[in-house]
Amino acid sequence: MSDEKFLSFEDPIKELAQKLSALRTASVDSPALNTEIQSLEKENKALTKKIYSKLDTWQIVQVARHPNRPHTSDYIKRIFDDFDELHGDRQFGDDASIIGGIGLLENMPVMVIGHEKGRDTDEKLKRNFGMTNPEGYRKAKRLMLLAEQFSLPVITFVDTAGAYPGIEGEERCQSEAIARNLATMSELKTPILVVVSGEGGSGGALAISVGDHLSMLEYAIYSVASPEACASIIWREADKAPEAAKAMKVSSKDLKKINIIDEIITEPLGGAHRDYDLMAENIKSSLIKNLSILNKLSLDDLLDRRYKRILEIGS
C-alpha cells in the first residue's frame, strides 16, 4: 500500500500508516518489532474508526471521489463470474464510460451496467472520466432491452460526476438519450437493482438508476447537481461547495432518512478503497438478498410496485 493516498482529514492515520509500512519493510525480525507492529495496527484501526464515525458531508464527498475508490470494473471482477462485455449502441459508437455485459451472480445470469471512470491516465481518457455521451446511455438502453428480452435481471453501478457537457453530446441530443432511458427503465419488464457506488451526479447518474431497489454504499453521494455546480448556481460562489453538499443532503444516511434510497451498504473500515474484496462481498450479498425478494414478485406486481415507488417521490 505504498501508493496509498490519504485525504486531508486522514493526517493522523497517514502518520501511523507510514510508520507501519517502515516497520513492515524493516529487515530485522524480532519479537519486539512484531509487538510494535501489532500495537500500531490496533491504534491505526481505532483511529480510523474514530475519524470515519463522524465524517461530515464534505468529507464523505471526498471519500466518494477518492482516487483509489473501487470502480465498476473492480466490482464486476469480484462479484460476477464469467462476465462477457457487450459493446456499442448500434447507432453511433461504443462509449467506454459505461461498461455493460452479461455475467453470473451465483450462477444466475444477470445484465450488469455501470459507469467506469478509469484508473490510470490512459484509461481515464478512454473512459472520459466516467462522463457519458448519448451513445453511452443508448448502449445502456440497448442492453436493458436485451435483458428484458432474455428475462435477465438488470444490476447497475452508478459512479459519475455527470453526463459529459460537450458539443458532440448536444449534437446527438444528450437530453433525449437520458429521458429515453428514464422512460424505458420505468416499464422494463425485468427486475432492476441499482447500486450507487461512488458519485451519483445529476441526470447522468439517474439515466441508469431508475429501478426496483436503490442502494447506496455508505460513503457514496447522490445529488441533483455536483456540490460545486449547486454552489455556483445558488450561492454564486463555487467555493461554497461544502455548504451546498450539506444543504443538498447528498449522503446515504440523509437520503435513507427521506426515503430516496432503500438500503445503505456498509463499507469496510476507512472506506471501500481500503478493502476492495470486502466491499464487493457486501455488495454481492445485498444483491443476492434483494434479487431473491424481487424474483418472487409476478411481473405485473413488480411493474406496479416500481411505478408506485417512482410516483410517490415528492407527492
Place this chain on the structure above:
Amino acid sequence: MNWLRRLIPSIGTFKSKSKVPDGLWVSCKKCESVLYVPELEKSLYVCPKCGYHMRIGARKRLDIFLDNSSYEEIAPNLTTKDPLRFKDSKYYTSRVKEAVAATGEKEALIVVKGMLKGVSIVVAAFEFRFLGGSMGSVVGEKFVQGINTAIKEKVPFICFATSGGARMQESMISLMQMAKTSAAIQKLKKEKLPYISVLIDPIYGGVSASIAMLGDINIAEPNALSGFTGRRVIEQTVRIELPDNFQKSEYLLSNGAIDMIIHRKNLRSKISSILNKIYKS
C-alpha cells in the same frame, strides 16, 4: 464622450427620453426596435420587425393557445413542503414566497383542461419567472396529475416547457421528478394518447432530459435555446468558441432532436391539425 455631450446636450438622456407612461413601450432584445405594447400584444409578443419571439408568462401562453382563453386548472393549490429544509444565503421557503409575489403563481407549472379548436385537451405550461421554471416536487406532481387527467378523459396532452432544469433546493427529490414525469408519459403512450411537447426558450437540464424531449412530436418556437448543458458550461469545459446557432431551434432540427419549428402565431392551428390526424376524440 464628454466633449460630445457638451456639444449635443440631449445625447446623455437619449435612453430615457420617452415620456410615455411606463409599460407602453418596450425594445426588442434582438433588433432593438422600440415597440408599442398594445401592438406587440396583437402580434403575440413576437417582434413585428425581426420576428424575435419574446418570453411570455405561462398564463399568457394559455390565453393565447386555448379557445376563448378559458380553462380549468388542475391541482392549482399545491405548494412545496420544503422537504430538505434547504437554506443557502436565504431560506428556500422565502425564495418561493418571493417568486409567488413576483409572478402571482403558486408554482413553476400551471396545468389546465381546456379546448383547442373544439377538441378537449390537457395543457401544462411552465412559468420561467418562477425560480427559473425549475422542477421540484410540486412541478412533477402537477405534471403527473395532468397526465392522469388526460388518461382519465382520453384526451391529448400538450406541454409548453421552458425551464432551467431540476430545482436545486429539493435536490434528489427534484432529480427523481425526471423519472416520475417520464414514467407517467409512458402510461399516456400506452393509452395511445398523443403527447406534444413544445420547446420554449430557454429549456435545459433535467426538464429538457425528461418532459421536453419525450414528446411523440417535438415542436420548438423559432430561436428557442434548448439543450442538456448550457452554453457557458460547455465553453468552459471544451474551451472553444461555439457557433452562434448552437442549441437554437434550427440547430436542434438539423440534428434530429425536433420535428418542426413553428411560429408562435401558428402553434394553435399546427397542433390542432396534427391532432386531427393522429387522434380521434
